[in-house]
Amino acid sequence: MKNTLYILFSFFVVSLFFSCKKEKDVVIDIGYNYFPDQVGRFVVYDVDSTYYDDSNIDVITHTAPKYVYKFQIKEKIESIFNDNLNRPTIRLERYVKYYNSAIPYNQMTWTLRNVWTENKTKTTAEKVEENIRFVKLAFPVNSSQNWNGNAQNTNAALNYSYSSIDVPLTLGLLAFDSTLQVNQQDETTLIDKKLSIEKYARKAGLIYKQIIDVGSQPTGLTGQSLTDFLNLPVMQRVTIGNQYTMTVSYYGTE
Secondary structure: OHHHHHHHHHHHHHHHHHHHHHHHOOOOOHHHOOOOOOOOOEEEEEEEEEEOOOHHHOOOOOOOEEEOOOOOOEEEEEEEEOOOOOEEEEEEEEEEEEOOOOOOOHOOOEEEEEEEEEEOOOOOOEEOOOOOEEEEEEEOOOOOOOEEEEOOOOOOEEEEEEEEEEEEEEOOOOEEEEEEEEEEEEEEEEEEEEEEEEEOOOOEEEEEEEEEEOOOOOOOOOOOOHHHHHHHOOHHHOOOOEEEEEEEEEEEOO
């Protein structure tokens, strides 16, 4: 009888041990690898930038001519240092190659354009762009997250949120098995449109960015012509503003 009780007790203790160990081994996925911070990591983007010249509006169509600029941007994590708050801070060096129809990008050399910084904390991923700090991601990554992307600057508050998480996505020749999309701004009125989104992939970081900030001023229009003008989508009657798209071309480690 004593042996039986001893065996049962031993079995209970062993089962409890492995049960507790299994619980301790469970790792909660916060989503930190959507924002890599390894020194040497880089991403190269193809960039399309469109500028609308409001100083030369067509008197017939009442739209502005647009000018498209193409180039490549390379963002590289050059080093990690401690900032004035003693926080680990990423030095992000940004290089550029300007499009030339006669010379392919792979025959050009990179030129340093500027240096930005990034911080990854337990709850946020922040990026300083042209001396303005934005809260790019909120951790843990989940569909219930909503945050002010301008919480660390003096701009008007913008409500950021995740519209998709851990979904596969193909951009050009690159396939990613887990990506997310951050909706930063999406506002359309009769006379303007503002859209800003970013997409991130695990272990790669930012892979796509789109900004639309355009306006449509129906100067000099009256009567039915004004009605017809305003019935067109804003993007078909732009008179001022710009569009900007960054799409990952390739990435890796140097």
